[in-house]
Amino acid sequence: MxxxxxxxxxxxxxxxxxxxxxxxxxxxxxxxxxxxxxxxxxxxxxxxxxxxxxxxxxxxxxxxxxxxxxxxxxxxxxxxxxxxxxxxxxxxxxxxxxxxxxxxxxxxxxxxxxxxxxxxxxxxxxxxxxxxxxxxxxxxxxxxxxxxINNTYQEEIPFYGRDISEYPLANTGVPECLEAILQYYDRHDDYLKKQGVFRISGSVQQEQKLIQQFQIRNYSVIDDYDPDVVSTVFKNLLCQLKKPIFPFEMYDILKETQINTSKEKLLEMFQVFFAYMPEVNRKTTKRIAELLFHVADYESENLMGLNNLSIVFAPCFLRPEQTNLSDLQGAKIVVHHFNLLVQNVEFFLQEFRINRNSIPQKVQHLI
Structure with missing residues (x-):
């Protein structure tokens, strides 16, 4: 919601x-x-x-x-x-x-x-x-x-719909609210074994109550909430960011690539984008990718392997600025490539050694 x-x-x-x-x-x-x-x-x-x-x-x-x-x-x-x-x-x-x-x-x-x-x-x-x-x-x-409130009040900033950089950051470099959710799953590893984890929506009313607590940076209450409510906030927060974690242009490029594009070529492409992404975006991607990879370890119990997780989370990271028919047709390709990203996130984040000056002009103008 x-x-x-x-x-x-x-x-x-x-x-x-x-x-x-x-x-x-x-x-x-x-x-x-x-x-x-x-x-x-x-x-x-x-x-x-x-x-x-x-x-x-x-x-x-x-x-x-x-x-x-x-x-x-x-x-x-x-x-x-x-x-x-x-x-x-x-x-x-x-x-x-x-x-x-x-x-x-x-x-x-x-x-x-x-x-x-x-x-x-x-x-x-x-x-x-x-x-x-x-x-x-x-x-x-x-x-x-x-x-x-007074006549010169400023509009209250809604919890959903901000730029990721507008959320208060934790010491890990990840937004506090996301860090609280990730630590919630660290503490409750058993929730990750639940069948259909991340696919079932929680109570709308409970979601709103948890959001209200997050608005005032009260994260300690998160353990009082059902895991489906926490996962709903988790996905909605990511999906409704003002700008997705990966730039809009990345979706446009990925949807045009072939599904059988070589792994090496895709890794190089992702590495270029990571080099240009803000630090908070990179660190958030790494933390969430690690969680998803861990969730996939329990596929025999939760039925959520990397492919199913990619179907759920690819739209949270990658989306077009304006949706049209070609975007819908390219969604399957984007999910496939997101799966590859999760599997190789450590490779993408290797100290960002890539030199911007060495990036081909053909790629630079797309970023």
Missing amino acids: QQQKCYVIPGLLNAGLLNGNQPIYIFILNQIQDMKEVSLKMNSYLQTVNAFHPYTWVICNQQTLQLEISEVKQFLNQFCKNIPLQQFQRIDKLIIISDTIQLQQLINVIPSAWSTILTNKIHLVLRLNQLINHNIELTQYQVEFLSR
Whole structure:
């Protein structure tokens, strides 16, 4: 699952899929700078993010500011003009966080077009931490974020979708989050023997909870999670990098090579690319390739030899910048070559002795 951005635009917080498959949207009224923009964005999300599921609204001000009934009334009236009525029929809960508003006041300010839809779905909450009573469990980090935001806030960086260099690095030179996952498998070697390891997806809800902990660099909780959840985060993190670990051009070159290209020629090609890759990319590749090679040792138990592992992980390392039919046709070739890479990763990473000046111009212009 692709993680949704925490903030969409000022005043609209997408809290992610925290309640099963049900999206939760939090409106911070004192942060809204353009009501029309917020309503248009919300309408877009309602049509694209779990479009057929119920969803929850939470309306509040920053935790340090009181929310008044007049603000809620103005917000609802303006929103009514821009959101189709059928979208409101999907609302599961409309939760207002305020210690100054009475429930009857809320019912009275519901626009007439919505009254029959929303009247029995309104809930009044006094404090953010009481959202847990509605199966909405905000982390302490999220509560603090809601308390400290101001009109000049910067958008929260989502966990997925960054460049690999944007993640905090461990002493090994690998991103901390990936190092935590790799060490998890070091500690739990028995998980690698599980049949279909890395092919089964974990719980979406648990994935989101683990991501929230990774966002605040709390990696110690990883042992509390099912291995399928950890592997889901592992694969999604790699697949959704802003730029893949191997440059886009590498995919373009590999898909054009023949599947029977000699091992020596492919090794030379890979070595050229490794020479140009950032250090964090090289070290990450080495650590993960070592894990995959180890997993393949248990093929008789997990049924995941290097070929099957390459089918799963090749798209995590190699992908085109824009997908077309030729990319899909070349995917089998890329998987085959990725398999070769895993088997020979130590060779590729030999001190990177290759001299850039000695690389043929025909290859240089492709990098």
